[in-house]
Amino acid sequence: MKNINNKILSGILVASMTLGTTSCGDDFLKENANHTTTDALLETGSGALAMAAGLYGNLRWHFGYEWAYAITLYGCDEFSMGSDETSLGWMDYNTAELNPAGSSRRNHPSPADLWNELYYGIASCNLLLKKAPLITSEQDRNSAMGEAYFLRGYNYYRLFCQYERCPLQLEPIDVSAGVPRNFKLASGEEVLNQVISDLESAYNLLRTDDWRGAGTWTKYTAAHFLAKALLYRQSERCTWKDKYPAKADLDRAIKLCDEVIDARGIENDYNNLYANWTGVDCAIEKSKEILMSALHNDASTTAGRYGNRTYNYFSSQFNTYSGGFVPRGQYIGEMDFQRCRPTEYTYAVFDNVNDSRLWKTFKTVYGICNNVAVPDYVNAENAPKLGDQGILFLLNKKSDTRFHKEEFGRAGVEHTFVNPETGKWVPNVAPIYADGEYVMNTYGTTAPNRANMYCAINKTADGSRTGEKGDAHRDITMARVGETYLVKAECQVRNGDDNGALATINRLRKRAEWKENEDREYYVDGTIAFKSNSTASGTTVKKNTDADGTKMTNMKAFEYSFIQKNSYVLSTGVECPESGWDASDLQIAGWDRLPAEDQAVLDAMGLSSSSLEGKINFILNERTRELLGEWNRWDELSRTKTLYKRAKLFNPETLYIQAYHNLRPIPQSFLDGLTNDSGKPLTDEEKKAMQNEGY
Structure with a gap:
């Protein structure tokens, strides 16, 4: 894996991730081995759309190897580990173990992996956004730019979630003039505002239909993540949130969630999200509930390094x-x-x-x-x-x-x-x-x-x-409408609409109830x-x-x-009645009458269900029930600044966790490659000043 200094600016790297055809349907991920990337290609609608299709490939690396779970699920409240310690540092927060060079564990993920690959995608988006305005067809131009804005916004969202500060590189760089190394870290506020700006642009440009087939990024994909970003700006980790009117952010997020929920809906049966998977490109992968997925099939482009290893x-x-x-x-x-x-x-x-x-x-x-x-x-x-x-x-x-x-x-x-x-x-x-x-x-x-x-x-x-030990072939869901309900409910709680929030949660819980017979x-x-x-x-x-x-x-x-x-x-111990099973009831009558399972969690945390913190932690419990193992737990606990407390209470394997672990370390490989504006390498003191607290 190359150093970030080459990845962050090298727009030409898009050539190696472009996947080919512009046709609609599920085969848009099939590779055209003769495809090449040139400026001329970017000036045609078909070429730009082919390059935009290539952006989808940037999602696959998330699920190829150990970082899939290490970065997103380890060190939280939901999962500990078995007897295999491959990614131990991500679970117990031993800083020495987080450094692969200092770890004897084979395949231990590096903190730099996420950083590097996200910038790889950002560089591709920058090149496409630079050239796409030359496309004559308005529909093709909007589609290509919408997908580029979306991926760039999503990648910066993940960088913000994990590291908070990072360089904001919004233009392709002419590497023929040399690769700059004097990058500066933008503030967390600046990064999140860029996320919101990019996702707003994607929302305005993307189509509403799955025109590429299953997995297409649509207006509703952008709306879901834009709502999440606005909610983030009003969450505990954003110490600058008072600069932004809470009601404006939360009202907008709720409206976006409603738009997604109304347009896409949810499956009637939870089994239709994951369990009823019958093979490559089967029906459940086309579910309208799915807003974003890492796409896989039986093609060579979705195997090996970019294969699905989550099984x-x-x-x-x-x-x-x-x-x-x-x-x-x-x-x-x-x-x-x-x-x-x-x-x-x-x-x-x-x-x-x-x-x-x-x-x-x-x-x-x-x-x-x-x-x-x-x-x-x-x-x-x-x-x-x-x-x-x-x-x-x-x-x-x-x-x-x-x-x-x-x-x-x-x-x-x-x-x-x-x-x-x-x-x-x-x-x-x-x-x-x-x-x-x-x-x-x-x-x-x-x-x-x-x-x-x-x-x-x-x-x-x-x-x-x-x-x-072969590659799996199923798509990996990264966002769906079930989560949109919970984003909306949390916005309502933070907006003071407790009854509305409970109604939103109850609508989602209705799907989870057993049906009659x-x-x-x-x-x-x-x-x-x-x-x-x-x-x-x-x-x-x-x-x-x-x-x-x-x-x-x-x-x-x-x-x-x-x-x-x-x-x-x-x-x-519940036997089936002779007349058959009745429907079950999961509806919650009031915040003062939460289920016993939730009350036990809040009691352990010393929280009242009537407090804002108690309500947010109830929603985090509901996220476990609805979204368990769906690759975003660390980000959500970091956002609400509940990571340290919930991990200490519910996961005894987080032995060394401290409050500062609410952020990841800025990759040392990135800091070591930097220079100041005069071209001199940074001193140890300068690197330390750029590093996140505690590392």
Whole structure:
């Protein structure tokens, strides 16, 4: 990865990220290998639109490797880590570990990665904005410029969220005259105001329809992020917010949110956001709720360095602890890299009876897909077979008195649990709570702070992979209307409209309610895409065997392992009535009657639900339930200055976190390459003056 000093100014770098065609439809990301970038090309509508299509590629790097979760999810309240410490510095805030040069951990992300890649995209936008006014066609000109303004605004938004201060480079630089190195850091206020300006321009120029196909940046994409930027300007981290009339910013943000909500809407079923993913470019990727995504498919341009590797990061280490009952392979939609382990807070903040999002987000059952001898201590009549439950997680509550810790465990440790629903011993089984204590983190092979056995989320599962460690092919949602509701609700709270905010939240929670006669035990995730996988007839990588010792095909392993039933009844103790399930109710009657799960969080934080801080933290809880694992938690906690408090309370792995960690360090590689205006390298004192506090 090149130094930022080359990336920040080199507009010609757009050539290497341009992806080609200008046609509408889902194939606009297909690469045209003969495409080249010249000034002449930029002076035609088709050429400029091709270059604008190339801007979408700048989003893919976010999800290629470890920085996907390290920068966005680690070190917050929702996730800790398993026993793999690849990105430890991002979790525990050990400053020495944050420096890859000082870390012995392979693949540990650098604080400079985000900075470098965002400026790469900004340079591309600057070149396009310089040349696009020459385009004759007004529609083509507006479309190309709108996309360039949007990406530049989004990239500066991320830079502001993470670092606050950064150089504002708004023009392409003629590198033939040499690469300048005397950059100055703009203030946070200046950066955020530039974000708002760019997103305003994008909002005015972008089309309202998905004219490029699924994933098109539209007027509503810009409106969503413009609303977020205006809300940010009125949030706790902006110490200069009093310069800007709060009501004006918040009223505008609310109006923008309403425009997005009215035009795009939300899915009726939460499963249609992630779980019902059936393969490349399937129906749910075209959902109107999706406002922005990192686009992937089965083309070579979305593989390797720019491939989707997110399926690695949420599952527990089932291949290791399962005792051979559940080996990994492409027939299971995820890999067991055990990076993101939910905290107790994350499990506990859901209403496990009435909130369908819990059961449509977490994978609680894996089937036995390898013939393994059952321990002698298990009674023959209770011995499980292929296709029975091999891993089972119980998402119960702390008040649940039915379970005792010694009943449960992993395959290598003697335990007695027989599922009363099936009469079968389960080789690997764990509840969240037993005897009133949090125990989910005690059944792994290591100490509780490095447990490798836990219940994980399913939003990145991808059964289309053609290799055990191959690239995934699904798009990655980066913004959707479900979040727009929560942005609006927070603006309403800050604007003094408490009743309006609660009504907005209740409309979103309505989607999360179980529908009448909906099967609460039904489960699906993106593993289902394996039904049409080209490797189905091949032998499993781990040489799984059938009951007669025959090596198993991937399809047979899939059929055994993918059990489309969750642990709802056993976890909650709520049986299905003979007349069928009733609809559930998640509506909140008032701020003084918040759900018990939320009141417990506010009590732990010492907050009243009637205070502004209490209401904002309730909305942060709702963001967990609605947006868990969707790549923006660190930014949101930093924005509200709740990062330190919530991480200390709810994530014991944030060992070294301090208040100043509310900002990331300015990359040292950038500072080391700077000069003053006379061309001399900066002194250590000058570099320190440019660095964020505490680093």
